[in-house]
Amino acid sequence: MNELRARTRGPVHVIGAGLLGASVGLGLRERGVEVTLEDLSPTTVALAADYGAGRVRTADDPAPALVVVATPPDVTADVVERALAAYPEAVVTDVASIKLAPFLELTRRGIDLTNYVGSHPMAGRERGGAVMARADLFKARPWVVCRDHETPAEALALVEAVALDLGGVLIEMTPEQHDRSVGLVSHLPQVVSSLLAARLASATDQAIGLAGSGLRDTTRIASSDPELWVQILGANRQPVVELLDAFGADIAAFADALRDPAQAGAKRRIADLLAEGNRGVARIPGKHGSSEHFTTITVLIDDRPGELGRLLTELGELGINMEDLRLEHSPGAQIGFAEIAVLPEVAERAVSDLVERGWRTL
């Protein structure tokens, strides 16, 4: 990526040299932007510098044009306040996963927020730390930028330049819109998945033995870090509580309709709720932002290295583009299933071509 000229005007100062901060540094350094680093931990900042995320800031360094605050969410407001005071000419942004709480806290303190533009790159990894940092981390991920009517165009442009240089997909929202949105598409699913998985903790081995791909899908994110989520959910309390209350009411209404089948319209009510789920899931963008439905082809594959690769290579040779792919194994089985989503118009040809080449499809 070195050959591409950076949009970002430096120097950029990154406070907090963990996964996100170090990844911002790495990505900007690749574009030739000057980056300085700071962290409460001397070890962390030295490590990030060693990995190439920038150099440790000294008193002699010139004032930065932009400060990126990449600390845990519960200290974001404090660090933003200090950065605005320390670098009065600089634009300050943060990358915390909640946007309203820090904004309200700064406003409550009477801080002039002209130079502050909050942002949230929707990227992360299960394991944190500068060691896991990558220049590519934000590539192709939504990057939310929050502004209000007071935000100067130049300040906005500078934060957007960083997002674009790092390959993010820009999305503009108010802090309220952002927090409600992530509450719905990220925080609610996290709690629901965790609590669904929690019910398996005391299940019989027999029951667990019948688990299929449906259960695996719905509980996959339940393996997330509890400590991090206590912090995120606490900082987005109000929208999440409202969403949980509404969802809990839906669960209760469903249970009630199921409990008493003699009620007039009970079956209809259950069917309506399930159909509403059909409509909701159809709205989730798949690839390329579209929500169109794909046709799924299931192919049997032997469980040995290279078999799936051979299948996908042959799909490539046949000119069939996969829109999605899932693998499934049953316990005790020496065979797997590859579920391949393709555009409906190529599905029939894909199946007949694969069968002709000796693949078994379901």
Place this chain on the structure above:
Amino acid sequence: MNELRARTRGPVHVIGAGLLGASVGLGLRERGVEVTLEDLSPTTVALAADYGAGRVRTADDPAPALVVVATPPDVTADVVERALAAYPEAVVTDVASIKLAPFLELTRRGIDLTNYVGSHPMAGRERGGAVMARADLFKARPWVVCRDHETPAEALALVEAVALDLGGVLIEMTPEQHDRSVGLVSHLPQVVSSLLAARLASATDQAIGLAGSGLRDTTRIASSDPELWVQILGANRQPVVELLDAFGADIAAFADALRDPAQAGAKRRIADLLAEGNRGVARIPGKHGSSEHFTTITVLIDDRPGELGRLLTELGELGINMEDLRLEHSPGAQIGFAEIAVLPEVAERAVSDLVERGWRTL
């Protein structure tokens, strides 16, 4: 598979020539077992016969050794009763996805159930009908067989022979155990996923635009057929209502802990509930029935046919066996991420080998 001698002693008579019935017929025919077919619809039975699932039963046919009832769950008890009366020498089984309701109904009617053995192959497809039937449908899937102390060994052996001939993985349970188990691992996740997705039906486009893989995973099964699920959930009412009540109480407790952070131990309670989710999800068997954890490697892939195939072919060349694979795309992006699960001991080598071959990993 023709060369393998069937365990199943025929003739086998299949009542209900839809997806499951026709698949049983196809699989047994491949093993050379004599199969006759019957269906309320003359078109359906003729179609299944045309596909090779067996021949349409006539009055001249000899009595079957085994009858497989593959009708919708709400008529299973009626059809089993008629089959036991019509073929008093035959063993009768069914493949309905709930097991207690038909058993209780038959018992209530005072039917002698010595020759009845309920079963449930955990297989299915989103689209039904004989057209979708496959001899491979049950391959490597759990096949639950329910018996009680009265079940004669020969009757049990005959039903198990069918399950094994069709490639299923045998699991023995009582009807109560079966229904509670599928309630937990299949019916509860279905309702939870549907109701979570239902909340997206009225969401803003903005919010939906931030959807990531977590939301996609948790709501994937929400696209299931409402009519079929009204029938399944209605037939397993009591366990599902109990599970929904317990799950709803968990949701309410979580919301309460989050609502009032000043409560003593509120944060701890939230962390404990999330950690219980960690424990629950760790119990779900992955491949080969093990619940060990894999290490996930994320590889960036360009969005064009053959790229993923090339990656997986190279993994095969490197001797690295994938335990699981997921693809992820962000809206608007021309790049995708392949998340590859491997055994922890090969993860480091896999990454360095891939990077050496020019792949970008996260």
